[in-house]
Every structure is written in C-alpha cells, then in structure tokens.
Amino acid sequence: MSNATNPQHGDDGRPVAFDNSYARLPDVFFAPVDPSPVEAPRLIAFNRALAGELGLDADALERHGAGYFSGNVPLPGSLPLAMAYAGHQFGQFVPQLGDGRAILLGEVIDRNGRRRDIQLKGAGQTPYSRRGDGRAALGPVLREYIVSEAMHALGIPTTRALAAVATGQPVYRDRVLPGAVFTRVAASHVRVGTFQFFAARGDTENVRVLADHVIDRHYPALKGAEQPYLALLDAVADRQASLIARWLGVGFIHGVMNTDNMTISGETIDFGPCAFMDRYDPRTVYSSIDRNGRYAFGNQPMIGQWNIARLAEALLALLCDDQDKAVEMANAAVGRFMERFQAHWKAVIRAKIGLGADEEDDDQGLIRDLLVTLYEQKADYTLAFRRLVDAAEGDAADDALQDLLETPGALTPWLALWRARLAREAVTPQARAAAMRRVNPAFIPRNHKVEEALTAAVDHGDFSLFSALTDVLARPYEDQPAFAAYAVPPKPGEEITATFCGT
Ligand code: AMP
Ligand code: MG
Numbered sequence: 001m002s003n004a005t006n007p008q009h010g011d012d013g014r015p016v017a018f019d020n021s022y023a024r025l026p027d028v029f030f031a032p033v034d035p036s037p038v039e040a041p042r043l044i045a046f047n048r049a050l051a052g053e054l055g056l057d058a059d060a061l062e063r064h065g066a067g068y069f070s071g072n073v074p075l076p077g078s079l080p081l082a083m084a085y086a087g088h089q090f091g092q093f094v095p096q097l098g099d100g101r102a103i104l105l106g107e108v109i110d111r112n113g114r115r116r117d118i119q120l121k122g123a124g125q126t127p128y129s130r131r132g133d134g135r136a137a138l139g140p141v142l143r144e145y146i147v148s149e150a151m152h153a154l155g156i157p158t159t160r161a162l163a164a165v166a167t168g169q170p171v172y173r174d175r176v177l178p179g180a181v182f183t184r185v186a187a188s189h190v191r192v193g194t195f196q197f198f199a200a201r202g203d204t205e206n207v208r209v210l211a212d213h214v215i216d217r218h219y220p221a222l223k224g225a226e227q228p229y230l231a232l233l234d235a236v237a238d239r240q241a242s243l244i245a246r247w248l249g250v251g252f253i254h255g256v257m258n259t260d261n262m263t264i265s266g267e268t269i270d271f272g273p274c275a276f277m278d279r280y281d282p283r284t285v286y287s288s289i290d291r292n293g294r295y296a297f298g299n300q301p302m303i304g305q306w307n308i309a310r311l312a313e314a315l316l317a318l319l320c321d322d323q324d325k326a327v328e329m330a331n332a333a334v335g336r337f338m339e340r341f342q343a344h345w346k347a348v349i350r351a352k353i354g355l356g357a358d359e360e361d362d363d364q365g366l367i368r369d370l371l372v373t374l375y376e377q378k379a380d381y382t383l384a385f386r387r388l389v390d391a392a393e394g395d396a397a398d399d400a401l402q403d404l405l406e407t408p409g410a411l412t413p414w415l416a417l418w419r420a421r422l423a424r425e426a427v428t429p430q431a432r433a434a435a436m437r438r439v440n441p442a443f444i445p446r447n448h449k450v451e452e453a454l455t456a457a458v459d460h461g462d463f464s465l466f467s468a469l470t471d472v473l474a475r476p477y478e479d480q481p482a483f484a485a486y487a488v489p490p491k492p493g494e495e496i497t498a499t500f501c502g503t
Helices: 048-053 058-063 138-153 192-200 204-218 228-250 297-319 323-352 363-376 381-391 395-402 412-422 429-437 447-460 464-473 481-486
Strands: 030-032 042-046 081-083 087-089 092-094 102-109 115-121 160-172 176-186
Touching: 042 058, 048 058, 048 160, 087 192, 138 160, 138 176, 138 447, 138 464, 192 204, 192 297, 204 228, 204 297, 228 297, 228 323, 297 323, 323 363, 323 429, 363 412, 381 395, 381 429, 395 412, 447 464, 464 481
Parallel strands: none
Antiparallel strands: 030 081, 042 160, 081 102, 087 092, 102 115, 115 176, 160 176
C-alpha cells in the first residue's frame, strides 16, 4: 500500500482548493467515477513549479504524492468524473468515446486567476472504457511528461504534467509493461468532440450549454458579442491556427489530430505517438497507426481546418434559425481558418529567419527558397535554424550551417540574398541574433533521446535519463554546452522511424 493512506488536512489546510464547474453541468456531460486503487504506487515525478503556479500545497502533495496521484487516496474536495465526448478518428465519426482511462478530479483557480483542470490518466476503467483496461503504461506516461513540459518551455500552449506515479501493476499490451498514472493539468479538457457528442444526438440545448460554458471559461470577451457562437467558432479557429503554426515552427508532429484530440482552449493535448521531426520533410510521419500519412507534418494546417469544419457543423443549430444561412456562416468561418493560419505562420517563420514586421514583395520567395533547400539537402530542421542564428551575427558561422547539408555550399546563393535583405532593416546583427535565439530552439525532445530515456526507465527502472532530459528541455533556447549531445540529430542507426501511442 501507499505510504500516504491517511493524510490529515484541516478544512483550510487542503492541499488543493477545488472549484468544480464541470461537475455542475447537466448529468449527460459526464459519469461520476472513482479511480480504481493500485497495488504499490510510487511517485516518480512531481512538478513543484507547476504546483506552485496552481496555488497548491506542493509539500503536502509531494509527501503524499503516491497516494494522491495514483488515485488511491481521494484529494479532499475533488469530484472525480469521466467526461463524455465523441470524435472523428482518422476521418471516421465515433458518436461515443469519452474518457475511457482519464478521470477529472476537478478544477482550481491558479495564481493568475485562470481555471485549470486536474486529471488522472490511467486511473482505471470508466463507463466509457469500451473494451479498454483504463490503464496507462509507464513509457507513454513518461513521453507525455517529457514532451508536454518541453512544449511549455518552448512557449507553445499545451496541457501540463503535474505528476507521474508508477502503479506497481503490470499492464498488458503487445507485451507486459509496467503501469503508471499521469496527472495532467489543462485549461480545460473540452474538445471539438465534446460539441460533436451533443450535436450528433440532436441535443441542441446542451450544445448551447457547452458553448456558454466554454465562452465563460476560455473566451469571456465574447459574452456580449452580437453573434457569440459564430464569434466562438472564429476564436477557436484562430487559436488552433496559431497553435499549428507554432507546432510547425518547432517541427512538432502531433500524430493523432482526431477531433477528440483538439481542444477548444487552443492547448496541445494528447501526446500519443507525437514526435519532433529531425530532417526537414513535410511528409514526415512517425505514428505507427497513421498508415496513410493523414497527420503528416505538412498536413497539419489542412487537418486543423478539417477539424474546425467539424466544430462548425456541431455549432450549426446555434448560428442562425435559418439553416441555409447558418451553413453559409459556418462555411465562411471555416474558409477564414487558412487565412488565419497563413498569417500566424508568416509571423513564425519571419521571426525564425530574423525578419521584422515590414514585408517586402520578395520575402515569401526568400522563405520558400530556404525551406526548399533544407528539404532537398536533407538538413536537420532544428539545427539548421539554430545555426542560422549564428550566421545572422556574421559569415564566420556559415560553414557550421552548410555542414548540415548534403552538399555543403548549397546555401551560398541564399545566404547572400538573405544578408542583402537583412541589411535593409535597421537592426544590429547582435540584436537580430538575440531575437532569433528566442524563437529557434537549440533543444527539442529528439525521438532517439526520448526513446533512450523511456527504455532505461521501463526496462531497467533507471529514471536518470528521464530527469536529465526534462532538465535540458526546460531551457530549450539556451545553449547548454554540457548537454551538447542532446542538441544533435540521431546518428545513422539511432533514428527512430515509428512511434506508438501505447494505448
Ligand atoms: P486516444 O487515442 O488516447 O486519444 O484515445 C481515444 C479513445 O480511446 C478515448 O476515448 C480514450 O479514453 C480511449 N482509450 C484509450 N486507451 C484506453 C484504455 N487503455 N482503456 C480505456 N480506454 C482507452
Ligand atoms: Mg484522446
């Protein structure tokens, strides 16, 4: 049993001050369900900084973490529940999904006044488990921990990792694996698929209840809008367009952009077979279940728009009493997604190559030429941009950049055009390089390093590589010479070609 079977906290000494708004929604939104106890919980990671940001009692939580974050010991004030949702999985609509292995404990108001969900993932079966065991394996739990925290450090909206607990129990997948429970923090867990759940049942009233809930929670400025539900659709589209542009900026491939894995808040969620691209190629796919490349790196904007179209459909009944008019409004909003994405992406990529906001006609061509050369030359995406930062300070660094290419020298003409363009901006090379260094990471969670850390933990119970990796990735924009080995792409033979979601 856990060493935290009977923690004592007074009413005012509760480690988490829950305020559970989702549990106050109508019954059809969720199923109350308690976590299923595990045999021998052991706290393997706890995010003290995040606990502080959430206003939690970090000392109490850490002391009793094995009990609380396994679900063995109920957190006072929590109202555990599984959320109902539907979703399009690889394009196929599934009317009933829901939290099959996730249990929402409740919500807290963080130090910045933002409402945040605290959820256990892998805490046992729920009424939505279908044939699943409700459990999670240690490997995927550590992957989500590493990658979601790395995402946050990169400055990209994401769910967070509060804790990971080893359960001491096996889970049965293609082989027997150690089990674990992950504690996830999110702005909310409402997904495009949550809207689809009610819309598919013709339950317009609850589509409206959900829409009002998320406007309150994520888009309060829209409350007085003339067309609040159309404004909501546009606002979600904008946050998703921005999010995907930022993913592309760091080479992130989500891997399972099903509509049940797309949040309404605009946070990255559900780190399954996700991966960061090494060599630049928009067709890159790692996920073993994505056989047709639906969710390939370069497809993500288009899929984002497809998912927004599904959200638009789910909101149709709220947009206008005249359904022809509603369809027109929805189509126009979906059409705006690509314009928004292009605008966000332009901002991301211009910053990456050191261009300011004043555009010139040829800038688009300059950007395209760089990407085409990186693709043709099989260059590492992250390192190429990081070395471009040094090249912005002077051409002494050009060789290091060109060394990443199959044919060193292939960037010479481009570098000349780029420097001529930069010379027309009133920025010193040092200031430009400093700005570029803040948007071009030195460190991303490289797949072979993630895999190495997961293997050590799962096969040998050695968490030292996991700790080292999370430490390095907490400061992705700083050169950390002691960790140079984490900055370089895999050597031949080290490449990871497929990732598994491990569910
Ligand atoms: P995901 O692919 O992780 O986004 O999950 C898709 C759906 O499958 C969600 O409804 C999950 O709750 C459910 N699911 C995934 N793994 C399990 C599991 N081990 N037990 C029960 N449900 C699961
Ligand atoms: Mg999911």
